[in-house]
Amino acid sequence: MVLAGLIRLEGVEYYFAWKNLKKSNTYVLFSRVHAQDLAKYELTNEHDYPLITSAELLRNYTNQDYVLEIIEELKVSGRMKKYSRFNTSLLNKVLTELSFARTYSFSPENVYKDENTFAGGKLLKDFNAKDKNLTYTFEKSGDEFQSITIEHNDFKMRLTTNLASLSLKDFKMQEVDNYQKKEISTLTLDAVSFDKLCNMLDMSWFWDSNTGKMKKHYEVIQTITDFEYKIMYQLYRELEMCKKNGTKLNISVDTETTGLNIYNLSENNEDRDHCVAIPISWKPDTAYVIFTDMEYFSNVPNQYAIDRLAQLFENFKGERTITIYEPPQDYWNENKVVTLQDVINASITGAGMQDLAQDSNAAKESPKDSNTVKESPEDSNTAKRSQTTQTQVKQMSFFGNTEVVNQGDSHQDSTNDFIDYAGSTELADFTDNFELTDNLNSFGEQSAKTTDDPTTTNALFNSINEQTQGETTLAQLYAYASKKSGTSDDLAKTSKQIKFTFTRELVNLIGHNIMFDRRVFYMFGKSFYFNEDTLQMAFDLNPKTVRGSVALKGLTHRLLGHETPELSDILGKGNEDKYRYLFDILVAMVYGCADADYTLTIYHILRKLMTSRMYKEYKRQDVQMLNILSISEYYGMQTIEKDVIALAKESEENLKILKDFMYSYVGTYVDYVNQREHLAILLQSGKLTQEQYESAIDNIKVSKDAKYEFEVKASEIRHVMYDILGYKIFAWTEGAKKLPKTDKYVMKKLASQKRNEDSHTFGTMTEDLLVYGADRNKYNEYLAKGFKYKAADMCLIKADDFNKCRNPLAIVLTKYAELNKEYTSYFKPIRETNMEGKIFKNYSLARIETRRIMNPGQTMKGKLKALIRSYTDDYYLLDFDMSQVEYRIMISLAKYVDMIRVMNNPERDYHTETASLLHGVPAHLVSKKLRKSTKCFNFGIPYGLSDRSLCDNLFGKIDDANMFATRELLQKWLKSNKPVSDMLEQYREDALVEQNISDDFRNYIDAWKKDELGQYELNVKGERIPTPIGMSINEKGFYRIYDLQDLDKAKKGRIERAAGNYPIQSFAAEVFRIILTRFYNRCEEEGINDKIIWHMLIHDELLCSVHKSLHPFYIYKLVKESCMITMPGHTKYFVGINIGDTWAQCKDDSREAPVIFVERMIKKWDNGDFGKGPFWFDDPWGFIKPYRDQYVQDRILEIIQRLQPDVMESPIDVPKLLATFSNYTVRSYVDDYDMNYKITKKYDPDDPDEQIQKSNDEWASRLETWALNVFGDGKQMIDIDGNLKILHKKGSALQSEIKDDSALAKTTIIDNSLPDGLGMVASPEEAHASSTDNNALLQNLGELIFDEDDNDDDARDITPGLLFDDDFNQDDSYWEFDDNDLRVSYDNYGEDDEVEEEDGIQFIDTKNADSVAACIKIEKPMQNITMLNQQAIIESKHYKVTQKCKNYLQPYLSKSGIRIVFHEPNGLKRWQTVKQKTDLKKLDKWLTKANALIESMVKK
Secondary structure (H helix, E strand, C coil): CEEEEEEEEEEEEEEEEEEEECCCEEEEEEEEHHHHHHHHHHHHHHHCCCCCCHHHHHHHHHHCCCCEEEEECCCCCCCCEEECCCCHHHHHHHHHHHHHHHHHCCCCHHEEEEEEECCCCCEEEEEEEEECCEEEEECCCCEEEEEEEEEECCCEEEEEEECCCCCCCCCCCEEEEHHHHHHHHHHHCCCCHHHHHHHHHCCCCCCECCEHHHHHHEEEECHHHHHHHHHHHHHHHHHHHHHHHCCCCEEECCCCCCCCCCCCCCCCEEEECCCEEEEEEEEEEEEEECCCCCCCCCCCHHHHHHHHHHHHHHHHCEEEEEECCCCCCHHHHCCCCCCCHHHHHHHHHHCCCHHHHHHHCCCCCCCCCCCCCCCCCCCCCCCCCCCCCCCEEEECCCCCCEEEEEEEHHCCCCCCHHHHCCCCCCCCCCCCCCCCCCCCHCCCCCCCCCCCCCHHHHHHHHHHHCCCCCCCCCHHHHHHHHHHCCCCCHHHHCEEEEEEEEHHHHHEEEEHHHHHHHHHHHHHCCCCCEEHHHHHHHHCCHHHHHCCCCCCCCHHHHHHHHCCCHHHHHHHCCCCCHHHHHHHHHHHHHHHHHHHHHHHHHHHHHHHHHHHHHHHHHHHHHHHHHHHHHHHHHHEEEEEEHHHHHHHHHHHHHHHHHHHHHHHHHHHHHHHHHHHHHHHHHHHHCCCCHHHHHHHHHHHCCCCCCCCCCCCHHHHHHHHHHHHCCCCCCCCCCCEEEEECCCCHHHHHHHCCCCCCCCCCCEEECCCCCCCCCCCHHHHHHHHHHHHHHHHHHEEECCHHHHHHHCHHHHHHHHHHHHHHHHHHHHHHHHCCCCCCCCCCCECCCCCCCCEEEEEHHHHHHHHHCCCCCCCCEEEEEEEEEEHHHHHHHHHHHHCHHHHHHHHHHHCCCHHHHHHHCCCCHHCCCHHHHHHHHHHHHHHCCCCCCCCHHHHHHHHHCHHHHHHHHHHHHHHHHHHCCCHHHHHHHHHHHHHHCCCCCCHHHHHHHCCCCCCCCECCCCCCCCCECEEEEEECCCCEEEEEEEEECCCHHHHHHHHHHHHHHHHHHHHHHHHHHHHHHHHHHHHHHCCCCHHEEEEEECEEEEEEEEEECCEEEEEHHHHHHHHHCCCCCCCCEEEEEECCCCHHHHHHCCCECHHHHHHHHHHHHHHCCCCCCCCCHHHEEEEEEEEHHEEEEEEEHHHHHHHCCCCCCCCEEHHHHHHHCCCCHCCCCCHCCCCCCCCCCCCCHHHHHHHHHHHHHHHHHHHHHHHHHHCCCCEEEECCCCCEECCCCCCCEEECCCCCCCHHCCCCEECCCCCCCCEEEEEHHHHHHHHHHHHHHHHHHHCCCCCCCCCCCEEECCCCCCCCCCCCCCEEEECCHHHHHHHHHCCCCCCCCCCCCCCCCCCCCCCCHHHHHHHECCCCCCCEEEEEEEEECCCCCCHHHHHHHHHHHEEEEEEEEEEEEECEEEEEEEEEEECCCCHHHHHHHHHHHHHHHHHHHHH
């Protein structure tokens, strides 16, 4: 529908059109005069081009000659675009006038017509009003205006529905910046009125339109007088009574704001949001909303209201005295206030509530008449409430029936503290006022009841009902809601001042999503402390109930069956931040008050569902954390702004590069398809013969400029991948309408499919696709020099990866998704809003089922981390993270005593130790590759990865050989980590055991069987049928719930995977909460919390700014004593501490403070070695580094002295140290030193033995540098070859052989790779004798069948786990399309030339096998050669046999193909690579004869 008509603005006539569609609003301003006639017409009133004379003709003038401005607003997303011919803002002025008229409040006597009728199922409204300021007339049908007339000052408008359509396709619209968008959106709001809201939603919970009775006592506070008397004075009276009774007052508080940007931004920042209203409630069915910055109403100043409330709600110790203003008697006469205690007293004493109601009614004055609204909402049943006067409450039990306990003891916890919390105190008990009945009936009806009886509180608002003989019209409701009293000037003159002294323990402050509300108050300099969060309570009770949503409405509907409004109901989607612009005071009152009212009600329900233990841990583990992290959210992260803006530009351009690439890639194929289909049409029509058709196909030439543009979103990606390109579908969405999936798992699967040699997939790249601004020459230079990391930073898509992939668009889309996530998370807010160089991310403790604290900042890349800096120049950055916390928890929970003992040493690494056990290699000889492969198992097994997933992660390819190797390693892992594997198995079994839970809790989690339509299934008695429920429970009593109904193999597997993971990961989350709260509390005790600003918390890491007046080693002390905790039966928990100027520096391992170093610096601090201050550290790392360097140097010496006690007097024995230096952490310290001499020897990168030798040679050279630092020039050293040398600085080391009969000159190192105490040194004579006999025997055997050839230089030992090298083949190219490939691709559309096969592995003798490996049978087509993972393992009984094999294979040597490994009597020897087509069967036949001859000779 299009409204259009003539308007007069600032003395000039224009035409205006308003196009209102379901998904958008479009506003268009037309000039009556052609653009080229504007000047002429203004001067002479003449024109050459036609004038627009009627709104009906506008469709003929939708071009740039007449259209001045366009604004298009999308209703759902909130996106806004604008066109302006002359860069004017005339439309804004028009919309301002329209908004003024729509929100104007006329006095009743000035409303001449206000009629509502129903016709055709729609509400028709006819309105006509006029006063000295405004004339406003309109007709509406449902939500759509049919006509509008406005006269205001010199502005005139008359719009009618004369246009059927209005096309604006030819205009190039520009995105509107954030500030303009916010300004325009406030002018175009279409907020609903209260009567319309009643038609939209069931509002019977608030007001019964049939009886005219209010069921809630809601009030608006618009003046300081009302705020002081109705809020502060009432709270004082309630708290005074709590002091006498020894109870707490439950108070719920909420905030309404202009948006979500409640952060540490400048006050004059236009993108900074703020508070506009504060809802508050402390009595059932009663709430107030304090207006603090509403557009159309009077307000209490924000700072005043928050300052006064903060006096009650800040966290303080001891007593506090505040001033309270007591209302004068005449105020009481006009505003009778009934307190909670009045209600309680009336119900307890039995004094009739009727008297209380009469007193209330007598004090009220009849409200004045207001606008008459004829339509009223339909009736709806009121939720029934049961009543009780019990002095006991029922405490719900999760695993049985409810038990009756004394109310005073209902919050006692009989369990012992799991850990000694620093600074924590026992929670004070307090009495709750609601009680659950036995059946909550899915909480559709509230059955909670206490002395705080909702029915008794009717006295609070019956006065309004009864003074109108039980019928309240909407007009009277409006009058009541709009009533306000006094001004701030009246308080000092007319009020008695009361000094109220109280403690903070009297207040139990409740919120919903309290991190947001706490930020709002903190913006005004006040730190409210929330004691409860109903969002977190709901999540702790059942994470699936919340499902990541922070909305209160879902809980209200679930628990009470009430349909409270959301702002999206009132203002439309995308306008949830526009509460400030509500112009219907009843709507503003109901929406605001309901949030506080229902937060209080829901709190009581959730509290009763929580066991005492869970409640206690929720208070300890969650509530304090929520209060702490809200301030961290407020401060965000400071960046190096100009560099971040440049990086944001680069990110945006990279996305454009990828988009253009995809458009061209798909466009070329589409162009080919179109030409092919056109030829098919010509063939079918007879215009081409078959021969001509085939010839034309062979000669199709695609356009290199062809593009196919599409939005990178699921629906269009689905069309491109599956409909156009014909990719294979691997998974389907759930639900009634199943669609092919496009998620990251599907993309990974598509990207992993390789092209076969005969596969034709169109489009190949001939050059790598580089990032924005990259220098290709420099890139090629990096590649040539082997600088792979530098080259990788410059590359978006590698041509080699693209060309090898059968579905290459999946690679590009995956990269696009990765970059787009980074852009939208970090860079887009900076580019679109004024974030002042800061990055703000919000935490959530109510999103991840394993209770990890979620923060989107965890995805931040290294480039951006390098630009995160300290809060200001007066701060430095501190980062600490827990060391391998989940693995430490895993072995602790498993009571894996041996590993617990090992991991108590801070210089031990879990992955290295496990690799040592798994592969039988000394820990200090575990290579990086071996550690990495073991880490895959350490991570994957507890998290429930299948053997196929483990295989994929290990080898990148799933085939028979890789599966065999994976299962063999898996069996070894399970055996070497038996306590852990047993524990995981027990966790998984426990999760499948059905739990006996109460009906109350079953109702909350909705664990009842339902049919396909979502209706409850009933048994023969008409009762709902429960579904079986399983649980995993962590050490703190929190749990994860599993639905055990319809338990098939796949579902069981999912549950078992989650069950193995949950107790470990969730308890890691608990431990991290513990150390964070301990650190915060310790800083609070030290009085330095104002000097430490938390920026980012990710999993088990905290980044914060520390004031430069705080000594770094003092911070070490606080972190160490707060965060390096111990628990009974657990290994020690360590943290790594880093200090730097940027986050990237804090992630630099070379800066991390070793635990022993930290302990030594703390000891120095405690001894007063650094003085008492004051301190200031412009360069804290520059201060720390010399101490750390000295520690590293000293620590190396300490270990060497243990291994070689006489090292101070004797030469340093390098061979001995290499053999016995088993402390791999300290051993790695040597690697931080420069090499003292250059190593010229070349090492084979594919030979593990030579790589070990290279590492040893480099280590020995670096050890010399260390020795020179410690001993200076002239120190003697036995080098790696056993020669004695005298050390000198780099490049001048002198080596001198000792030529006397010293034992040192006569020894030969036999084995330098054994652990402590197992090295073996023999004299040259002994070594020679031991080898002579063996060689003679072998030579005699060999002469019988072999030629003499002793050259065996290529034979090499192989370290277990290093069999599976990755081959990286690099291809430099840019991309081009091959027309022939296009044809073949088209012809084979949708075919899958890569068929998934079974493992090809047979299981044998599974009953009696000792291991998984023993169960697996692999076909061996050859007797002496086993094919495994592109390796040929050749059985050789003698080294002469090996040499003959090498001679045979020499002609087949190749850079890629089959790796040859010789299995000799003394172990595996890895050789070189041969071609795939090598005839190994011929070799196998010869080996059969040769090995048989060797065996027969050995027997003889």
